[in-house]
Amino acid sequence: MSHTLASTQNSSKVQLGFWIYLMTDCILFATLFAVYAVLRNNTAGGPSASDIFDMPFILVETLLLLASSFTAGIALLAAKKSMISLARKLLIATLVLGVSFLAMELYEFIKMYNEGHSWRESAFLSAYFTLVATHGLHITAGIIWLLVLLPKFFRSKIDSLTISRLTLFSMFWHFLDVVWIFIFTVVYLIGDKTL
Amino acid sequence: MSAPTKSLLQDKSFKLYVQGFVFSLIFTLAAYFFATSNTSGGLLFGITLALFAFGQLLTQLICFLHLDQESKPRYNQMAFIYTALTVFAIVAGSLWIMHNLHYNMKPQDPNIEQKILENEGYEIRQ
């Protein structure tokens, strides 16, 4: 078996395995969504969704994440075409957008906490904080991953292993985008409205 | 314009990424303004938002994750469909079960027995 064939087979194996991992993550989030949907009106006298969410703020967060998903996708394309400097710039853009998203989310959390609305206050807030923070933890993991990956793009050549890892990263990042879309819709847009 | 840049701009998946980005912006903004201008909720509201979210999901799957371009055997698609089925079973099942439980066990409403009897179509004789 020639070496290139072996490495292509290996990367297709890894991609399938990673995709299955993403599917397990999908179920994980689905379960958290189910919990949130069941508990969303159990505010126990505390604030409800419309009392605490700052909608324009959330829209900006969403747009940041969508943009970062786009830059990550183009970065992969550029890397595949050996345009390393473009890929590097786009990855840095992805990093900046991701960190900004995370910072905004943390700011929102801290603000709520300081106003006296913590996860202890009601089942609704427990479910809200857990669901959104789980997504935030995934984003954090993605940022660490990107930081590990980025130094490879400061060289003049990139190997196929780096490209296959960037492929996995971009899958992960797009997936987190998809999850956020559902958080955006279910948690923020629907809020406490009855359906 | 340098040759690699040109090849990037003409690449099919580049166009797909751009289209995807535009679509995702449209879906996000449409859903946002629809939801913030509506204060009452209701079933129609929910269905419309679900449609926007579904459009967004398809955009992400096709334009960014290229799920439709997989060559045979399509294991990723199969895995996705099975996962979607499971997600549906777990989420819809949980909501149905828990809603039904609360309906049957609601402690707050003093007239709940009366209401259940009426809802289930029993005739009440005095």
Added chain:
Amino acid sequence: MLGKLNLDALPYDPIAIGGAISLIGGTIGIAALLTYKKRWGWLYKEWLTSLDAKKIGIMYIVVATLMLLRGLMDAAMLRGQTAIASGENSGYLTSDHFQQMFSAHGTIMIFFVAMGLMFGLINLVLPLMLGARDVAFPFLNSVSFWLFFAGMALVNTSLIIGEFSAAGWLAYPPLSGLEYSPGVGVDYWIWSLQIAGIGSLLSGINFITTILKMRAPGMTLMKMPIFAWSVLTSMMLVVTAFPVLTVTLGLLSLDRLLGTNFFTTTLGGDPMMYVNLIWAWGHPEVYILILPAFGIFSEIVATFSRKRLFGYKSMVIALLAIAVLSYIVWLHHFFTMGAGPNVNAFFGIMTMIIAIPTGVKVFNWLFTMYRGSIDFKNPMIWFLGFVMTFTIGGMTGVMMSVPAIDFQMHNSMFLVAHFHNMIIGGVVFGYIAGFIYWFPKIFGFRLHEKLGTYVVGAWLIGFLLAFLPLYILGLKGATRRLDHYDSSLGWQWLFIISAIGVGVILLGVGLQLLQLYVSIKQRHKLRDTNGDPWNGRTLEWSTPSPAPFYNFAKLPSVTHRDEFWERKRSKSKPDASPYEDIELPRNTPDGIIIAGMAGAVGFALIWHIWWLAALGLIGCIVILIRRSIINPGEIIIPAAAIKAYENQLLKRTRS
């Protein structure tokens, strides 16, 4: 500095001290033996750091067997207690200890025995059956095993430091909440399952990828041995169900650690949501366990009936149907929780429907045997025992799928008898049969046949004695988890029979250990010389026994479903192509280190030792990053070495 941990955590009552001493003594004994025989280096190099799926499989089975002995001890103590604790006599266990014991018994038997045996057997034979050299991700496989081990270690640590959960094997809140279980028991339960569960999830990903990507050339999905199909469907359930468990346990621990209100009875929390979620995992879990057992029996029945499996396609369809249907039946575990008639009716009917694909399998096995020339070797005798007990269990299951009947049986000994009927008669019998069947492939000699027959007899009789009385007790109104009852009820003789049954099962397990000992002693007599002791049908029998560490010197190509059988029948010539270099993954201790850190994180969170938790987590991340930067690479075994080794094997076969 040490959180909640202090000297009070050590055991004080005599039975708990006995447990702790036997555990510590056993560990020290093994360590002393290893030191005396100077085997530490060998153990580390050849086993602990190994990425060979067969070795990982053996380690799984060793751990699962030790846990089986512990779970059985718990069971014997429980049934011993109920045999005497009638009326005035309050038995030898306190109520609290009794509760800890049945919680530990359930947890250990499901997570560390059944799951362990399952992953062990899959690791042993799946790559061989598929004509592959290893699983798709050997390193991940090692991580999975060590996470399983870390979870097991945590459960057993609770014997010495602190206590175990007394809230049942699924720890329903509000009982498992902080208010009613303020101790560390529930935390031990949560974190041992959480860690082992993540290991299982990773194994699921690994085996699915192995089946989809590593099959020998020519082996289409429909030419795959049925055991591989059963593993595929079972692992589909693993990867979709275990995340639900992860979340459920995670939320319960958030309730206990950070004061959230998911499953509390105050501030809008909903304990019934926990019951709903844990069973959304729990029901698929029982199919996760039983499907590979079905696969094993399908292989065994075809081999020992000398016929190809009847209705292969219908078998595959049945497996896939179960993979989907098992997600829409979970409410039958809590019919009595308060849902209305339409919900209960839907899930009741779905439960009856899922019995159909299972019934299809039973008929397929019977038709495979029909007009076959049946060879009543041990695995086949296990199969016959299985069909009998499993059918009884299946029928009592269908009975309880009727919500109206379930309202009577719920939480009674009838239920206990039913699920033991499925799990012992189905799962355990299946895995023991599989172990006997594939034992020669892994170790190079068969197990002693006659002693094996006695083992089946003891298990079967013991099982019937232990559980048939429980059906009757359940009908009489005995509830599960009962540690004491009034003597006027007249239940004692049934409980005594049940306790005798447990004794007979223990005798069976003792005979099994004896069988193993005798077989090792007589291994030259029982040697499997040609690699095909049972006249097998699938690819694993085409390799010499014990299978070499690289599995296949030349990767086979496949044209038939029963590839090896067809090759034997057509007397096809051996592959004459030249040997090639083989790449194998390098051994690594990283799996142990990662799992060790995960175990430390678990222990730290149980005892609120925050610095240790942070340290362990950072350690895990650092190891993973280091591994992604410094690729350990492969070792390459040159073609000449393979050729020499194969010739040596061939010579041994001829002599």
